[in-house]
Amino acid sequence: MNKALVILSTLAVLLGGCGVKKEEANQTQAGEEQKAPKDLDAKDLPQVTAFQDKATRAYMVSTEEVEPGYYLLESKSKKIRMLFPEEGKYSDLLSSYSKNEENIGFNEFDKEANILMNGQIIYHNGQSFLQETDTMLEIISGKNKYSEEYQNENTDDTEMYMGYKKSTFDNLDRKYNYSYRYFGFVKPNQSVVEGVEYSFIFTCKDDNQSCSLDEKSARDKVTKMISSIRFINR
Template structure:
């Protein structure tokens, strides 16, 4: 009888120990899965510029690909999220952060196509010009870009988008590929009149000694993918 009790007690201890270890392992695994990319080891992250560049990694919300070639960026203010190209690289010189305004600048170079994209996203909040998109905000953007045409207007479930386009040729630039495709405009959330995002994307040929073809449709589709993915945290608030 005593021998049987000893065996049962031993089994209970062993099984109990296994249960604890399994629970601890699950907790550890869950903790590892919830780690932000900026605190993970670079070797454990996707082998693309967005994660291998330390400064860019700080803006990555998740290691999960949200669309082929794109990951999720979250602003420092946590007011917006959007698709970010996997080879995009954060530019500190073009970026800044304050209470009511956040600038995020980044570049992406497609070596195979020899195309350099310069992107600029500016989040505004609490500025007077945000109240009047047509009469103030778009006029400001048009002035910056010397643009006099109408903006293409589109809607997503959560946002209203204005898109302008301009092809620029630089007569004073002594190089073969002396032109660029530029896309600019404004995105505002449906649930708020107090915030919005101004954007600008410029596509150019980087290396004059390498073939290059700036396909306007491809560039436009890329820009529309990024700006259409912009989500404001205010649209998620109840």
């Protein structure tokens, strides 16, 4: 009987040890799966600009595609998240970060369509001008020399305002001498002390190549991105 008890005790220890090792292995695997893209090797990431460019992938939340051609971006301040195009590339010249403001500049070039998009997302926090939407829109209108009404749309979480201008460059001797520009403001429904100012410009990059830039497609792209903005409460 004593001998049997010894054998059973030994088996229990061995099985228990295996269980612990298995649990630890699962925890290690889960930890590896939760690594941020910036901590992974570029060869193990999606072969698109958003991940292959080191500065851009610092903003990427995960390698999981949210919608076809779009991944999830999180600001360095960890205050907002939004959809980001797979071929988007961070622009250091258009970006900055301070206590009350984070500016994320980026561009995307669609080689097949010959369309260049320049985007800018500015997160504001704690400034007095955020308390009145009309005041914020006046500031944005001044920056863009805009005097028309803004298109207003709401989601369950945000209020969105969009202005639009088509510009023609008469002094440029080129076939595609125009651009589409979209700009405006996004604010959370539950807060008056934060918001996102945005600006997107679409142009045809190469005049020697056909360009499929049209206003509706450009507008749809901007709408997709700004309507995806979510303010994070931590």
